[in-house]
Amino acid sequence: MNLNTFLDLLDQYGPEPVKWPETERETMLEFLQTSPEAARQTALSKGIESDLARLEHTVTPGLKGRIVALAAAQEPSFFDPFLSWITASFWRPALLSVALLALSVLLGMALPSVPSENEASFDIAGLLLDEVYTHYE
Amino acid sequence: MARIQAGDHAAFEQLVERHLSPIHAYSYRLCRSRADADDLAQETFFKVWQRAETWRPSPVRVSTWLHRIAHNTFIDVWRRRDNAEPLDDQTAIETPLENDSAESPDSRTVVIGRALDTLPLNQRTAVALSLISDFSMAETAVIMGMTPHAVESLIARARRALRKHAERASGMEG
Numbered sequence: 001m002n003l004n005t006f007l008d009l010l011d012q013y014g015p016e017p018v019k020w021p022e023t024e025r026e027t028m029l030e031f032l033q034t035s036p037e038a039a040r041q042t043a044l045s046k047g048i049e050s051d052l053a054r055l056e057h058t059v060t061p062g063l064k065g066r067i068v069a070l071a072a073a074q075e076p077s078f079f080d081p082f083l084s085w086i087t088a089s090f091w092r093p094a095l096l097s098v099a100l101l102a103l104s105v106l107l108g109m110a111l112p113s114v115p116s117e118n119e120a121s122f123d124i125a126g127l128l129l130d131e132v133y134t135h136y137e
Numbered sequence: 138m139a140r141i142q143a144g145d146h147a148a149f150e151q152l153v154e155r156h157l158s159p160i161h162a163y164s165y166r167l168c169r170s171r172a173d174a175d176d177l178a179q180e181t182f183f184k185v186w187q188r189a190e191t192w193r194p195s196p197v198r199v200s201t202w203l204h205r206i207a208h209n210t211f212i213d214v215w216r217r218r219d220n221a222e223p224l225d226d227q228t229a230i231e232t233p234l235e236n237d238s239a240e241s242p243d244s245r246t247v248v249i250g251r252a253l254d255t256l257p258l259n260q261r262t263a264v265a266l267s268l269i270s271d272f273s274m275a276e277t278a279v280i281m282g283m284t285p286h287a288v289e290s291l292i293a294r295a296r297r298a299l300r301k302h303a304e305r306a307s308g309m310e311g
Contacts, residue, residue: 011296012289041300048299051249052268057162060175064157067179068150071186 001031006038015045138199142189153182156203159270163204166265167211169254177214181207197279204266204280215258252302260295263288 009028013020020028032038140148160181164174184206192202253261259281266277267288278285 007297008293011293011300014296044300044303045296047245048249048296048303049268051245052253052264055246055250055269057158057165059158059161059178060171063161063175063178064153067153067157067182068146070179070183071149072146 001027003035003037006031006035007041010038010042010045015042015049138189138192138194141186142192149182149186152185152199156200157182159200160203160207163265163270164207164211166253166261166269167208167258177207177211180210184210198276201272201276201279204270204272205282208262208280208282248303248306249299252299252306255302256295256298260291260298263291264295264299267292 006028009020009024017025017029032042138152141152157178161174161178164177164181165171168174168177181203185203253264256264262281263277266272266280267274272280274285274288278288281288
């Protein structure tokens with residue numbers, strides 16, 4: 001163990017011996033006892049981690065209210081859950097299209113046939129001709 | 138989260154109440170600007186509200202999920218900037234950005250806060266998550282979208298840089 005190796009391990013695992021790997025801990029502790037520079041750097045590292053843990057943070061006043069108000073202004077529409085579902089994966093729009101097509105085909109097959117316009121015209125012509133024949137008989 | 142998914146505003150407000158401070162603190166570490174941190178935190182929670190239905194119960198904690206959203210939102214904005222700071226430049230940033238520190242005025246914490254601001258973005262992020270917010274190495278890796286080994290490497294480099302900064306601040310050379 002030399003100072004550079006010790007410092008590399010110190011930076012990798014931090015200054016608390018409980019977090020040092022078991023395979024290195026004893027060697028590191030022995031080196032710590034004999035090297036004033038290693039001891040100084042370890043103390044420095046401990047101070048840094050302690051200072052980091054003491055960092056306090058203040059949230060900007062009013063930010064929480066702004067966030068909640070912004071969400072409240074974005075009320076989801078009735079269709080939002082459907083739109084979210086359909087856009088969640090690429091296969092869902094395709095599935096919906098196939099389902100609509102199949103439904104259309106089934107609907108078309110299930111509906112009764114409607115007489116064509118030509119058929120209706122012949123019927124009307126026949127009625128009119130009957131009327132004419134009856135009038136002249 | 139189930140209540141938020143159902144559109145419960147009160148539940149959303151509770152979520153904001155519980156997680157705004159750590160999310161804002163993390164945002165501040167990323168942005169190094171209070172105004173940008175406000176925007177990032179606001180955008181993060183807005184995305185949570187809009188995309189609540191995408192959350193699924195999992196081993197990942199809600200706080201981890203929230204930090205990941207904040208991280209990804211920041212990266213999206215960072216990628217669009219022309220003069221964005223590099224992710225992991227070896228050269229530390231010498232000049233802290235603004236005087237409006239979000240930290241308490243204790244001199245040592247001010248010094249460490251400014252030292253943290255000089256770290257490259259990826260190192261600063263790893264320290265903020267792992268050493269300040271106490272996320273595990275695995276959780277930090279999930280938030281940053283990296284392997285745990287990569288996160289360990291970032292933290293080691295950050296510790297080395299902070300040690301050197303502390304030595305300079307104390308007037309000693311090691």
